[in-house]
Amino acid sequence: MFENTKQIVARIGETDQLYLQENTPELALERADLRLQLVVLSHVRQEQIHFLQEAIVLLESARVEYEEMPMRLYLNLSLHLAKAYMLYFEITQENRFALITQQILKPLTPHEHSEIYFFLAYASAVKDELALTRHWLSKYLKTAECDVALLQEHPAFKHTRQQTWFNDLIQHKLH
Incomplete structure (x- = not known):
């Protein structure tokens, strides 16, 4: 051990x-x-x-x-x-565990917490909900605590990284 x-x-x-x-x-x-x-x-x-x-x-x-x-x-x-x-x-x-995550965190979005947005994007991405993934990532990227490297490396966002809008969001955050 x-x-x-x-x-x-x-x-x-x-x-x-x-x-x-x-x-x-x-x-x-x-x-x-x-x-x-x-x-x-x-x-x-x-x-x-x-x-x-x-x-x-x-x-x-x-x-x-x-x-x-x-x-x-x-x-x-x-x-x-x-x-x-x-x-x-x-x-x-x-996928039911991603759905449960969405149900837990969705009511907490008015608190504008970066980790809430990240986990909602993560759960949406694994459920192949592209529009929701984009929505939550947009909110996450607007937070000061946003970790661009995490988004670029996290396996859940593999397919999302191939989207033009994803790269545009990342470039906008970096500039």
């Missing part, structure tokens, strides 16, 4: 003990994030799905369990949930 993996597993044990004392949305976010880190480190599909399912339950529960929380925390929970579902998509290639 890699040293980093051992540290993550140890921290999961610590946060699970903290959960038994008192759960908070921040703690749920950390517990889910640790599991998502293990998904990325694991090369065993069954392990990945197990950790994804745990992370999704933690994030979904935290989003509805607490009546009051700062909007920034709710957005972070939602973005981690979207990331979990898109990891699920990457492992299974099932």
Whole structure:
């Protein structure tokens, strides 16, 4: 086991003990994030799905369990949930996980958050929804946090990069 993996597993044990004392949305976010880190480190599909399912339950529960929380925390929970579902998509290639991501994030678009736009573009791209991909990428590219290199390298945008409008959007952002 890699040293980093051992540290993550140890921290999961610590946060699970903290959960038994008192759960908070921040703690749920950390517990889910640790599991998502293990998904990325694991090369065993069954392990990945197990950790994804745990992370999704933690994030979904935290989003509805607490009546009051700062909007920034709710957005972070939602973005981690979207990331979990898109990891699920990457492992299974099932479009329903991209659809779930769209359903989670679409109501949050008024917050004009770059990662919301990115994940919506990502989910649209894997579902071959070209018009929506263009729409969300246009919004993403207008944000200060936009990562052009990520768009040029991310496998989900392979077919999108062949579109003239995609290259025009990138050139406009670079100038």
